[in-house]
Amino acid sequence: MKYLAKVYITLKKSILDPQGRTVERSLHNQGYASVLNARVGKYIELTFEGDRSKIETELKDIAENILSNPVMESVHWDLEQVEQQVH
Amino acid sequence: MKYLAKVYITLKKSILDPQGRTVERSLHNQGYASVLNARVGKYIELTFEGDRSKIETELKDIAENILSNPVMESVHWDLEQVEQQVH
Numbered sequence: 001m002k003y004l005a006k007v008y009i010t011l012k013k014s015i016l017d018p019q020g021r022t023v024e025r026s027l028h029n030q031g032y033a034s035v036l037n038a039r040v041g042k043y044i045e046l047t048f049e050g051d052r053s054k055i056e057t058e059l060k061d062i063a064e065n066i067l068s069n070p071v072m073e074s075v076h077w078d079l080e081q082v083e084q085q086v087h
Numbered sequence: 088m089k090y091l092a093k094v095y096i097t098l099k100k101s102i103l104d105p106q107g108r109t110v111e112r113s114l115h116n117q118g119y120a121s122v123l124n125a126r127v128g129k130y131i132e133l134t135f136e137g138d139r140s141k142i143e144t145e146l147k148d149i150a151e152n153i154l155s156n157p158v159m160e161s162v163h164w165d166l167e168q169v170e171q172q173v174h
Contacts, residue, residue: 002123008130023131027153032145034137036089043095043130044110050121058119066114 002083003048005059009068009075010041042067047082055079089170090135092146096155096162097128129154134169142166 011017023038044067048055059079068075098104110125131154135142146166155162 010130010132020131023154027133027149030153032149034135034142034145035133035149036136037132037134039132041130041132043097043128044107045097045124045126045128046114046122047124048121049123055121058121062114062119062122066117067110 001049001052001081003052003055003079004082005046005048005055005063005077005079007044007046007059007063007067007075007077008041009044009073010039012072012074015072041073048079052079052081088136088139088168090139090142090166091169092133092135092142092150092164092166094131094133094146094150094154094162094164095128096131096160097126099159099161102159128160135166139166139168 011020017039019040020038023040024035027035027038046059046062048059056079059077063075063077064070104126106127107125110127111122114122114125133146133149135146143166146164150162150164151157
């Protein structure tokens with residue numbers, strides 16, 4: 001069974017996000033005054049094949065310990081099945 | 088009314104993603120053999136204040152023309168209300 005994991009990584013609220021500030025200012029300069037704030041993060045798609053419960057364990061480990069830095073970043077993820085086994 | 092827009096930007100399927108390939112190889116080297124593929128993209132959170140229909144128009148323009156490169160990237164987004172006006 002194939003699964004698609006979507007991992008979202010953002011800087012923690014308390015961490016200054018200079019890239020987000022730049023996006024925010026650039027949007028203001030282009031006339032988008034209704035934008036109050038911008039934060040830039042990472043979005044990672046992982047395709048897995050195997051048993052769901054094993055994948056869930058691996059995914060938690062990968063997302064929390066490999067893809068993100070727990071000191072500065074928050075991470076969350078979704079896991080969805082992408083392919084039904086049809087016979 | 089305040090709204091939170093979540094913008095997801097990924098490289099198009101046909102575009103080689105060296106950063107994703109590196110993540111994939113690194114995960115394999117660490118024993119995560121069930122990972123078939125990794126793609127790395129951007130995740131941008133924008134906070135808006137104002138009228139929803141105006142924000143939707145602005146957000147489409149910002150996401151498609153400013154935050155992403157339509158030649159190489161695909162973009163999609165969600166918009167949700169974050170603050171209820173309570174009297």
